[in-house]
């Protein structure tokens with residue numbers, strides 16, 4: 246039996262990047278051979294094992310054939326007669342389809358090294374079409390490697406366009422889409438992920454609301470900004486979705502089955518932007534303490550202070566430039582109003598409805614005070 250380092254580790258090593266996970270392929274072995282050598286079997290769908298000491302993944306060489314749509318219909322064939330080349334051939338991109346032997350020799354039947362030199366993301370074979378998730382993976386690698394000069398090659402772009410036209414993207418389950426989107430949002434140039442998806446037509450089925458040019462440009466600008474600010478996943482998603490009206494935003498986030506925290510922040514941003522975008526509130530010189538307090542209420546600053554910080558961070562990236570000064574006003578207002586202690590008012594004898602009014606009154610007073618200080 247022979248063991249080879251494969252996939253991302255070989256690619257990253259050749260690119261001079263830090264190697265995180267190392268995956269191995271074993272040729273000429275049976276599951277029994279692996280178990281006898283102390284490996285632990287993981288994964289029910291195909292024979293993958295964990296090394297007893299390193300815990301790294303060792304997969305028996307395999308071929309995969311698609312049967313039907315989506316991710317369920319794969320038939321996997323794994324046996325000692327499956328060659329390394331067979332295994333590499335089922336992979337997505339040539340730069341991901343190289344192996345390195347234990348003696349340090351690179352095995353590269355699909356010219357991945359040449360594509361690394363030429364900075365091209367190219368599919369290995371027609372088998373690329375068997376998994377529509379590969380469209381998203383390719384877009385994600387484009388986002389990751391764009392700073393190194395990588396592009397999706399024209400043939401792969403056409404193949405992806407054909408897959409989209411054949412309706413392949415419709416078969417992806419939301420969980421897998423979300424996983425790729427979320428990873429893409431943290432790549433080196435997240436916007437490239439969405440550009441590639443738009444250019445091959447996949448965006449029109451995955452996030453159709455973002456396809457109109459004006460919205461797309463707005464979303465990309467907000468995303469670049471939140472990426473520079475090292476935003477969290479929630480903040481990045483909310484920035485991406487910020488050009489959408491609230492209802493469309495809610496619908497898309499639900500369809501993507503995004504986690505609740507992502508859905509909530511995106512919804513709040515979608516709700517806030519039109520609230521800010523009203524003539525009374527826009528000219529921040531004249532914004533009143535009342536306006537600010539009602540915005541703090543909408544944001545539920547009182548119960549969700551940490552989400553409010555995220556909200557401001559996203560607004561600073563998503564609002565049109567002339568409206569951005571309001572972010573600072575909101576921050577001042579929040580600092581001022583957060584100091585109101587209901588307990589202190591209760592000690593003064595306020596309760597029930599009167600307590601609520603006293604809290605509101607005191608918050609308003611402090612916001613007014615903060616505004617008058619800041620304008621002098």
Ligand SMILES: Nc1ccn([C@@H]2O[C@H](COP(=O)(O)OP(=O)(O)OP(=O)(O)O)[C@@H](O)[C@H]2O)c(=O)n1
Pocket residue numbers: 251252253254266268335336337338341342376378379382
């Ligand atoms: N839909 C997929 C998923 C994975 N692979 C192959 O499986 C390898 C391992 O996949 P994964 O760990 O997801 O990606 P990496 O290439 O290791 O990238 P990352 O750096 O993101 O981990 C890839 O290199 C690729 O050869 C594939 O061909 N098609």
